Structures are given as structure tokens and as C-alpha cells.
Amino acid sequence: MHRRASLALAGVFVVLGFLVVTSAQTTRVGLKAAEPRKAQLISLIQQRRSQVADLDQAVRQLRSDTVAAQHEATEQGQQDKEEARRVQQLSELAGTTALKGRGLVVKLSDSDKATSSVQNPGAYRIHDTDIQLVVNALFDAGAEAVSVNGSRLVATTPIRAAGGTIVVNFRPLTPPYTVNAIGADKNAFQKSDIVKRFGRWEKLFGLGFKVKAQTVTVPSYTGRVAISTAQPVGTGGSP
């Protein structure tokens, strides 16, 4: 009985010792297992820190890039403004914008005298060549923009006659003819041959011819401005 009891007690103690040591070892193993993980985490933290530093650097770089790009954009805006101004100037020259300024208004009208002279009925009428000469004289007098009966004269504008009708920009005109010319000097215009001639014709045939200095408006050209065949010759390569 006593012996059995001792054996049971001993058996229990064997289990007890076994358990204690196992538990202790497990704890130690767990701590050991945690160690490389700890090192791993430390290296991970360091790695992430350097990544964050890199990203900070990238952010700084991008910020300065942005500032530079903004500067560039501002400059570009300046260039655009200049370009827009150039376009404005060119369109003024090309005739695609309406213009206003001091200048001359020349009114030409057919004679209201009865065409008594059968031999030369054309002498009592305003012809396309009259308009051409007046316009040329106006340009000679410093005109910058000219319109005839509200039709703007551009580089490709023809002034011609179709039968008895004067055609400007392929648009037939009805008399009287009003020529607006911005920038034309009245004195210079009065000295031109055509004005002198009209002075005579006014008396001889009763043709209407009036010149008035005032602020005039020249409308924009409404036709097509695109040039399809002509090509600009290189600036350096003029023959």
C-alpha cells in the first residue's frame, strides 16, 4: 500500500518535472523565436525610414519642379501674350479686324447732269479706275486701312468693273461710293493728281467728289483670307 502510494507520487512528480521543464523551454524557445522577428522588424523600420526619407526628397524635388514648371508656364503665358499681340497686329494688317482712327472719307458720285454729250457718256460716271486711283492716292497719303462702301481692301482685293458696275471684293457696289481711309493725310491726298483731276471733272461733268477729315471706321474683311497656292519664301532666300 505504502509502496504503491510512493510510486504514484513518484509518477506524478515525473510528470510535474517534465511539464515544468517543457514549459520553461517553450518560453525560452518563444523568446528566441521572437528575436529574429525583432531584428527583422528593426531592419524593416530602418528600411521604411530610408524610404520615407527618399520620398521626402522626391517630394522636395517635385515641389521645385512644380515651381520651375509654373515659372515656365508664366513665361509661356508671356510668350502667348506676345504671340497674341503679334496675331492682333497681323490681323490688323491682313484686314480681319475692324479698325477705327483719324482719317479721310472720300465720297464719289456720278454726275447728276443729264448725259447731254452722246459721244462720251462715260465721262459722267465714276469708273473702277477712278476708285483705283483714289485708293492708290489715299495709300500714298499714308492710309493704313481702306474700305470702299464698307468693303475692306486687303492684299487680294480687286477693284474692277463688271459691265457698268464697280466690283470690289467680288461684291458689286451701288453709287455713291464712299471710301474710308484711316491714317490718310488730307494735305498729302489733296496734292495727288487724281484729286486735281477730280477738281476739274467736278466742274466739267458734275461728278461728285467730297473729301472730309474725320474719325473713320473701317470694317473687317469678310471674305476668305486663306492663301492656298502662294507660299512664303524663306526670309533669307529671296531671289
Added chain:
Amino acid sequence: MLALFGLIFGALLAILLRPTVPQDLSRYVAMAVVAAIDSALGGVRAHLERTFNDRVFVIAFVLNAAVAIFLVWIGDQLATGDALATGVVVVFGVRIFQNLAAVRRRVFGG
């Protein structure tokens, strides 16, 4: 005397075999150890008081450990945290000291 040899033998066995317990289960093993210490001391006490019953002792040993583990497990399942495990440790701790006191009285008289 045989009990002491058993303790050393068990410890040596564990050192030589190097059994490993998964980390998840280590808490339960620790709890079983606490229960086992209590049972062992209870056994020693009963032995000294001459009221030792080997069957009761072995059953008590296994059952104490099993209930301790079960309570800890229940605590984990109920998400009481370490509260139930702490309770088990406290109860077994008190019992360990009680048994130890009884053994002391028996051995040194008093």
C-alpha cells in the same frame, strides 16, 4: 525520496527529449504546471497525513490540470482576456501555499 527522484527523472527526460510545444499552447502548459504543482504538494501532504489514496491522487492530478486548462481555454473563448487564467492561478497559488503550510507543519511539527 522516490518522489524527488521522480521529479529529477522527469526534468532530465524533458531536457533530453527537448519536447516543443506550439506557442499557442504554451499558456495551457503553464497552467497545467501550476495545477500539477498544487496536486503534487497535495499528494505529499496527504502522504504525510496518512490519508493518501493513490487513485484519488492520480485522478485529482489529471482532473485539476484538465479543469485549469479548460478554464483558461474558456477564458480565451469568452474574450475575458487573462482574467479567468489569473483566477485559476490565484486559486492554485492559494492552495499551493496551504498545502505547503500543511506539509511544513507535518514535517517540523506544530
